[in-house]
Amino acid sequence: MHCPYCQVWIAQESASCPSCGLNVARADALLGPPPPLSGGIVDLAALVSSWQMRGIRRKVDAFQRQFPQVMVHVCVGEFPTDQPFELYAFWLFNRGAIGSSAPVGAENFDMLLVIDPQSKRAATMLGYGWENLLQRDQLEAVWSRMEPYVMQGKWQRGFLVWLDFHRQLFVDCWNRLQTPAEPAEPSPY
Numbered sequence: 001m002h003c004p005y006c007q008v009w010i011a012q013e014s015a016s017c018p019s020c021g022l023n024v025a026r027a028d029a030l031l032g033p034p035p036p037l038s039g040g041i042v043d044l045a046a047l048v049s050s051w052q053m054r055g056i057r058r059k060v061d062a063f064q065r066q067f068p069q070v071m072v073h074v075c076v077g078e079f080p081t082d083q084p085f086e087l088y089a090f091w092l093f094n095r096g097a098i099g100s101s102a103p104v105g106a107e108n109f110d111m112l113l114v115i116d117p118q119s120k121r122a123a124t125m126l127g128y129g130w131e132n133l134l135q136r137d138q139l140e141a142v143w144s145r146m147e148p149y150v151m152q153g154k155w156q157r158g159f160l161v162w163l164d165f166h167r168q169l170f171v172d173c174w175n176r177l178q179t180p181a182e183p184a185e186p187s188p189y
């Protein structure tokens with residue numbers, strides 16, 4: 001993953017960023033105690049109407065029926081603007097119930113989307129299981145597709161793009177694993 005603070009690429013086995021030293025303890029020191037998150041869909045600032053919430057829940061439930069190994073978390077709230085927004089996603093993902101109840105390492109297929117509709121920012125964190133399946137450019141492509149919607153204040157549309165993109169990536173990976181490799185042409189020599 002990219003360091004949410006300085007954007008340097010961090011290898012999976014690193015406990016902290018080799019460039020700026022960011023880890024969960026330092027995120028805590030910067031941001032303070034995390035809100036009491038239970039995972040799932042969380043509206044920290046009462047910004048989501050009940051019909052919007054029902055729509056999000058329906059999409060998340062359908063996704064998780066298709067992929068029971070994936071836990072989808074969506075956190076909508078208002079966050080200070082004095083730190084990189086990705087840092088809040090990192091902090092929420094690794095703290096509280098999301099971090100403590102999740103499988104570890106390559107078994108972790110949790111997905112977190114954090115949205116601040118007021119300041120039109122969003123950030124995402126994925127468990128390491130996803131990072132083993134996906135290329136960096138795929139991880140970056142989802143962002144370039146959803147960001148315009150978030151910037152226009154259409155965060156729900158951004159959420160749908162985010163969820164659909166990961167659904168397609170998972171289906172593609174699954175299909176690739178099910179397809180046996182083509183046997184090599186016998187050598188004429």
Ligand SMILES: [Zn+2]
Nearest residue numbers: 003006017020
């Ligand atoms: Zn860093």
